[in-house]
Amino acid sequence: MLMEHSASVEAAFAGLTAASGGVCCWLDREWESLEVRWLNGEKCRDRVPGPRYATGLDVAATWPELG
Incomplete structure (x- = not known):
C-alpha cells in the first residue's frame, strides 16, 4: 500500500527495475x-485486468525472449 500512496517509493522501485535490466515492475494492489x-524499458500505468492486458500472463507474453 505504501507504493500506491507514495510517488517517490513507486519511482524508486521502477528505477531499481530499470537499473537492473528488469522487464516489469507491477504494483500488487490491495484489491x-x-x-x-515499468514494462520492457518504458514507464507505463496499465491496470491488470484492463483494456490492454486481461491477466498477468498477457503482460508476461510481451517480455523479450531470454538469450
Missing part, C-alpha cells in the same frame, strides 16, 4: 487488480 509501472 483484485495490478498496476504495471
